[in-house]
Amino acid sequence: MLRGKMPSGAFRRFLSTSAIRSAKRAPKPFSLKSHNKLSENQTTPASPINDTNISTTAPARTRFAPSPTGFIHLGSLRTALYNYLLAKSTGGQFLLRLEDTDRKRLVPGAEENIYESLKWTGLNWDEGPVVGGPYGPYKQSERSGIYAKYVEQLLDSGDAYRCFCSRERLDSLSSSARKLHPPSxxxxxxxxxxxxxxxxxxxxxxGNPFTIRLKSPSVYPEFDDILHGTLSLQTQVNYSDIRYDDPVLVKSDGLPTYHFANVIDDYLMKITHVIRGEEWLASTPKHMALYTALGWKAPKFIHIPLLTSLSDKKLSKRSGDRGILSMGDSGILPEALVNFVALFGWSPPRESVGVTISELFTLQDLVEKFNLDGLTKGNAKVDDKKLMFFNSHYFRERLADKTKLNSIVQECHSMQMELVKNQQADLDTSVLSEEYTAKVLEAFGTKNLTSVQDFVNRSSYFYIQPWQSDTAVKALKELQADTYAKDISAEFLRLLDQENLPDSWAESICKEITSSNKWTKKQIFSVLRYTLAGGVSGVTIPKIMTILGPNVTKLRATEALSKL
Known part of the structure; x- marks a missing residue:
């Protein structure tokens, strides 16, 4: 739950009273007034305040500024990652700021989800909530007094004004603007x-309710985007019925809008580069107008491309864009996810043309290699096959690393125990220890698994009876159609009934049954795999028998024979 609370009553009283007039007025080196009074013949927009010297060598101060109105997804993780990489690759600072002034849309648990998602992926922030910093508070809901100062400055300069229009009147104006030809x-x-x-x-x-609006220029100034170049984005208007694009800076409840708080916070927190999604391009002219009105130099902007599915449809929280922590719950490793997301619109530098390079990068690798020159303009397609390739690689690395193996064993064992609770097991649960799970993991080997969830799905027969799975049902139907299946099953059970089985009983029985000239090895092992694992591949038959033990192996052989 969000802990911060906006003292909106005090902020609103400050805006509403005549104390504003008697307050000390800040100097105003720049103003929008000249832009608002462009003559009919004047068509050249004012020059942008931000300079065009693109440099990524000086220490960058970047920020990730999510709104706690939902959980962190792939798109927002990419934004956080690129800002983190730019800061760290230049020896700068990465800030976290919560833009939580839209109080009606706050989602319980979203703030904690933001913290946990960033920590889980290793994107630790240098300044922000929890850790503090010299430019706090880092929650917009706690910065109302700061915003009030700049509202006063804009009202004094005439670059902003109070709007007392009712919602009904504004809705009517909006409706009529859409009906114009062309619509405005x-x-x-x-x-x-x-x-x-x-x-x-x-x-x-x-006591008349009001909002605060920015008096926008007749022509928005051009601005520079590191990725897209110099842009001039203008609002479509109908010149036979002139309307104005005056964005609301402060809502009727006294809370600042995203546009207003965003600009003030970026400036006061000394942000040098803003990396955000392409969908924010349309808002940038408004932000530039605010920087101009306040007399401030804007940060450098980098608007990164959209994330799309393989069919080129935009990802959204409702369509394909998954929660980060939920992906972790399904077995995706953080290092695989970071590697995957880093390549959504960025490619590593190549030493020479035509030379292929590996796409496997740890977070530290990315910090060392990241540069804005590697950003691409085209939409980034999200391919889960590539994610699973990365996940398999890093999962194998963890399995091979003795310092990380214990944590994987614990996680695998915990998930399998949840499975045992809800299913019929034919093993004595006392043997289902972490040591038992370690043996099962070792039997699979490092090349056969892609994730913890993959292990749980493919190794369930080591923990519960295998007969109910779709694979087992399909295998049984195929075997029942073959006359040899029952004979092989009976022979297998006969060999298991021998007294005084040798220490290497599993290998001995497999060798003896396959030495028969009655059946092929393929026929024999298809029956034994159904008997022991429900037809699931991945581990050799002798290893399965050894881990299950002779008693459970015999129980399953008896059950399989009855089914066949």
């Missing part, structure tokens, strides 16, 4: 911008 994406008529400051203060003091 700007809808407001600036009725309230003509109020004098005294009239506006009096109405606010008398």
């Amino acid at each position: 994406m700007a809808s407001y008529d600036r009725k309230c911008s003509h109020l004098s400051r005294e009239e506006s203060d009096d109405k606010a003091h008398n």
Whole structure:
């Protein structure tokens, strides 16, 4: 749950009273007024404030600024990762900031999910909630007094104004703007911008509800994007019915909007580079207008491409974009996920043309190799096959690393014990220890598994009876159609009934039954694999028998013969 609470009442009283007029007024080196009064013949937009010197060698201060209105997914993890890599590769700082002013849409547990997702993937922040820092608070809900200061500055300069229009009037304006030919994406008529400051203060003091709007320029200035170059993005208008694109900076409940708080926080927290999704390109002109109005230099912007499915459909939380921690619960390793996500719109540098390079990168590898020059403009397709390739690689590495093997064994064993609780087991549960699971893992070997979940799915027959799986049902149908299956099963059971089985009983029985000229090895092992594992492949028959032990092996042979 979110712990921060916006003291919106105090913020609103500060905005509403005439104390604003008597407060000390900040100097204003830049203003939007000149842009708002462009003559009809003036068509050249003002120059952007941010410079065009693209440098990634100086220490970068970047931020990841999620809203706790949902859990961290692939798209937001990529944004966090690229900001982290840029900061760390240049010796800078990576900040975490919670943009939590949309109080109605907050999701319980989302804040904790943000922290846990970043920590799980190794993206530890240098400044932000929990760890603190010199530019806090790092939750927007705790920064209301900071925002109020800059609202005052914009009202004083005339770059912002109070809007007292009702919701019904605004909805009507929006509806009529859409019906124009061509439709206007700007809808407001600036009725309230003509109020004098005294009239506006009096109405606010008398309790009339209002929002604060930015007086946007007639033509938005160009801005530079490191990935896309110089851009001029203008709002579509209908020149026979002029409307204005004056974004709301402060809502009627006294809380700042994303646009307003985002710009102020990035500036005050000394953010040098903003890496975010392409969907925010349309908002950047508004942000540049705010930087201009406040007289500030903007950070460098990098808008990265969309994530899409293999069929080129945009991923979303409702379509294909999965929660990060839920992926971990399904057996995906954090190092595999980071490697996978890093390649969504970035490619590593090549030493020479035509030379193939490995795509396997640890987080530290990525820090050493990451550079903005490697970013790509095209949409990034999410291919789960590549994720499983990475996961298999890192899972094998963990299995081969004795320092990490115990944790994998514990996780595998825990998940299998949950399975045993809900299924009929034919083993004495007292033998189902972590040591037992370690033997099963060793039997599979490092080349046959891709994840913990893969192990759980493919090794269940070591823990429960194998007869109910789809694989077992299919195998039984095929074997019942063959006359040899019952004879092989009976012979297998006869060999198991021998007294005084040797120490190497499993290998001895397999060798004896396969020495018969009655059946092929393929026929024999198809029956034995059904008998012991429900037809699931992956571990040799002698190893399965040895781990199960002679008693359980005999029980399964008896049951299989009855089914056949």
